[in-house]
Amino acid sequence: MQSKKLLIALLIFTSILSCKDDEKEKIEEVPLQTFVEPEGIKEFGFNLNDYIVKRDTIKSGDSFGVILERNNLGYPKIFQIAERAKDTFDITKLQVGKPYTLLCAKDSIQTPRCFIYQPNKEEYVVVNFHDSIHAYTSRKPIKYVEKVATGTISSNISEALEKQGLSPRLAFKMADEIYAWTIDFRRLQPGDRFKVIYTDKYIDDSIYAGVHNIKAAFFEHNKEPFYAFQFETDSTKGIKDYFNEEAKNLRRAFLKMPVKYGRLSSRYNLKRRIAYYGYKIRPHKGTDFAAPVGTEIMATANGTVTESRRKGGNGNYVKIRHNATYSTQYLHMSRRKVKVGDYVKQGDVIGWVGMTGNTGGPHVCYRFWKNGKQVDPFREKLPEAEPISDSLKVRYLEYIKPIRTQLDNILFEEQEPEIELAIEDDIIS
Ligand SMILES: [Zn+2]
Numbered sequence: 001m002q003s004k005k006l007l008i009a010l011l012i013f014t015s016i017l018s019c020k021d022d023e024k025e026k027i028e029e030v031p032l033q034t035f036v037e038p039e040g041i042k043e044f045g046f047n048l049n050d051y052i053v054k055r056d057t058i059k060s061g062d063s064f065g066v067i068l069e070r071n072n073l074g075y076p077k078i079f080q081i082a083e084r085a086k087d088t089f090d091i092t093k094l095q096v097g098k099p100y101t102l103l104c105a106k107d108s109i110q111t112p113r114c115f116i117y118q119p120n121k122e123e124y125v126v127v128n129f130h131d132s133i134h135a136y137t138s139r140k141p142i143k144y145v146e147k148v149a150t151g152t153i154s155s156n157i158s159e160a161l162e163k164q165g166l167s168p169r170l171a172f173k174m175a176d177e178i179y180a181w182t183i184d185f186r187r188l189q190p191g192d193r194f195k196v197i198y199t200d201k202y203i204d205d206s207i208y209a210g211v212h213n214i215k216a217a218f219f220e221h222n223k224e225p226f227y228a229f230q231f232e233t234d235s236t237k238g239i240k241d242y243f244n245e246e247a248k249n250l251r252r253a254f255l256k257m258p259v260k261y262g263r264l265s266s267r268y269n270l271k272r273r274i275a276y277y278g279y280k281i282r283p284h285k286g287t288d289f290a291a292p293v294g295t296e297i298m299a300t301a302n303g304t305v306t307e308s309r310r311k312g313g314n315g316n317y318v319k320i321r322h323n324a325t326y327s328t329q330y331l332h333m334s335r336r337k338v339k340v341g342d343y344v345k346q347g348d349v350i351g352w353v354g355m356t357g358n359t360g361g362p363h364v365c366y367r368f369w370k371n372g373k374q375v376d377p378f379r380e381k382l383p384e385a386e387p388i389s390d391s392l393k394v395r396y397l398e399y400i401k402p403i404r405t406q407l408d409n410i411l412f413e414e415q416e417p418e419i420e421l422a423i424e425d426d427i428i429s
Contacts, residue, residue: 043204044101044116044124045138051103052110058098064091064115071102072109077129085127085135095119121203143202144212150412152193169211170198178214178228178242181252181382183221194219195410197403216403226250227407229400233392241386245404247393251385253322254377255300255346258330258366259353262289265363268376285374286331286365293362295353297330299344300366308339315357318350326383331365332357 042048054071065078082091094100094117103114113130122142127135149170174196175185194217201212217228227245232238242250257264266272266288273281299320306327307319316333334354344350355362368377388396 044126046103051113052106054102054104056100058094058096058100060096062094064094068112071112073112081127081129081133084133088135088137089125089127121209140204143205144199145202146197146199148197148410150195150410152191152412153188154190170196173211173214174217178217178250179219179226182226182250183219189222192221193412195407197406216407218407229403231396231399233388243388243396247388247396249384249386252382253301253385254382255298257289258297258300258364259289259291259295262291265290286367287377288363288365290361290363291353293334293354296349297333297351297353297364299346299348299350300328301346303344305338305340305342305344308336310356313358316354320344325371327369329367329369332359332363
């Protein structure tokens with residue numbers, strides 16, 4: 001049941017926010033095995049029935065020569081192979097943990113005929129030394145399968161998440177790429193629900209290689225609908241973005257905060273009173289994010305550095321002009337990484353958290369300037385990134401029509417009572 005799986009995946013996300021399943025290639029420790037493949041099995045372009053197939057992973061201390069010698073090939077031959085193959089395949093680059101396959105003759109000593117190394121899930125390198133010696137790199141065929149999933153957020157089924165097997169990557173993509181600026185996934189409400197049209201990636205027809213892409217999504221948060229459609233705005237550069245049903249970009253020109261992990265320690269507050277100053281009003285026109293000294297500080301939007309220096313209570317600081325309306329400023333850095341005139345992109349590191357200037361602890365004081373005045377970025381309706389051009393808009397609205405119909409026709413699970421029951425069973429067990 002796809003929908004159930006996704007619901008569960010999303011709940012994994014809400015509790016532990018992790019995409020480790022897909023991000024790191026999992027390398028299984030397969031002991032060296034010799035076995036006869038079933039009739040007609042083809043892999044790497046070879047008919048495996050013609051050989052004795054030995055599979056293993058590169059172990060520490062292994063080298064191309066060591067492996068072949070262990071499998072009854074003599075050193076003069078090994079040198080010859082390595083020499084001939086070197087333009088295609090650098091035999092010194094074998095990485096511990098990566099799988100390899102030896103195709104061996106069905107003779108008494110099982111003479112190796114072919115060495116196949118897999119540096120990643122998709123690519124493989126063949127060193128064939130059956131008659132003549134030749135080497136080449138190839139790719140396994142990749143297949144994309146479009147799927148749909150739906151889910152409803154509740155709070156008590158996290159136990160059942162993992163055994164459902166749908167990729168947490170899907171939830172991660174929704175939270176981090178599509179709705180990062182519109183929905184706070186840490187504050188989802190029970191009853192929030194979603195539908196998603198996405199593609200899964202398969203290698204060799206059958207090996208699941210994770211969620212490839214989300215084509216469109218619908219998220220109902222606090223009864224409010226949020227549509228998202230992926231659309232390519234620049235085909236030469238391959239730039240894709242998500243837009244809503246009115247062609248508004250879902251991304252914002254600014255990141256919410258200038259540090260990846262930091263605690264909002266003091267908000268913009270014009271009426272702040274501080275004991276140290278005799279409880280006089282000392283307005284705080286910045287937003288403080290506490291983070292350890294040395295934490296990377298990022299530009300929250302693209303722009304040009306207009307100030308980078310050390311001065312009084314600000315300590316080491318950087319100021320960036322984003323456009324005629326907005327500038328941002330980052331205070332108390334331990335070190336600055338950019339200089340006046342540098343062009344920085346959203347997310348670029350511009351310095352590191354410190355305690356320079358007037359500060360009681362390590363934090364970055366983030367100041368948000370609009371038309372020359374400091375404002376509270378949390379109360380600003382921030383501009384969207386890269387609005388769609390008028391000419392593209394027409395094409396976009398045409399493009400999303402059938403996709404929106406498809407989304408709208410996907411039923412939520414609560415519209416299918418028997419599935420709802422199935423979920424209940426899972427919770428109990
Ligand atoms: Zn501050």
